[in-house]
Amino acid sequence: MARIMGWLACAGAVALLIVAMVTGTAPASAEPLGRIGDVTVRLAVVPGRPAAGYFTLTAPGEAVELIRVTSPRARVELHDMSVAGGIMRMDALPTVRVAAGQQRRFMPGGAHLMLFDVAAGVRPGTTLPLTFVFADGMAVTIDAAVRAATDAGVTTMPMPHGAH
Numbered sequence: 001m002a003r004i005m006g007w008l009a010c011a012g013a014v015a016l017l018i019v020a021m022v023t024g025t026a027p028a029s030a031e032p033l034g035r036i037g038d039v040t041v042r043l044a045v046v047p048g049r050p051a052a053g054y055f056t057l058t059a060p061g062e063a064v065e066l067i068r069v070t071s072p073r074a075r076v077e078l079h080d081m082s083v084a085g086g087i088m089r090m091d092a093l094p095t096v097r098v099a100a101g102q103q104r105r106f107m108p109g110g111a112h113l114m115l116f117d118v119a120a121g122v123r124p125g126t127t128l129p130l131t132f133v134f135a136d137g138m139a140v141t142i143d144a145a146v147r148a149a150t151d152a153g154v155t156t157m158p159m160p161h162g163a164h
Contacts, residue, residue: 034064034098034134039144041115041128042108042151051122053113053130053144056105059098065135066096073119073128080111090114095135124148 035058042052051074057066069076078093093111098104106112113130122128127143 034059034066036132036140036142039130039142041113041122041130041144041146042149043118043122043124043146045149051115051118052108053115054106054108055113055144056103057096057098057132058103059100062100064098066098066132067094067135068133069113070131070133071115071129073122074115075117076130077114077116078111079114081109122146124151 035056037056037058039055040053042054044051053069053076057064066078069078078096079090080093081088081090083089096104096111104111115128118128124147126146128146129141130144131139131141133139
């Protein structure tokens with residue numbers, strides 16, 4: 001019996017490896033090179049304006065490079081905020097690299113996701129699938145909790161997203 005269970009476990013591991021190699025994505029239970037946590041989407045106060053996404057990216061063992069985030073229900077861009085000469089601006093980020101053993105928080109007032117053209121039906125209390133794609137080809141999909149801009153615990157942005 002133990003021999004059969006061992007063969008089944010081995011066959012299952014091989015099947016997961018084949019799925020990852022063929023599709024370029026990891027199964028939902030697989031750990032990505034970087035850990036993604038605290039994933040939320042904050043809807044805009046004004047309907048039709050871009051929403052914002054926040055998360056934490058951790059590179060526990062080796063550096064990771066996030067090259068894009070996608071969703072079937074919105075167009076997603078990586079953004080960062082900066083202040084120069086007293087003027088606040090937002091710029092698109094081509095990629096985000098996190099060194100081994102480091103962490104980068106995407107949060108209000110700093111790096112964040114911009115979600116444009118959010119599909120109808122995405123409302124507070126629902127989830128929005130976000131696929132995090134890494135430079136090595138790994139892709140991990142996480143259902144982000146959707147919140148209203150006015151929900152308790154959602155930090156306000158110092159500049160409205162519609163300003164760029």
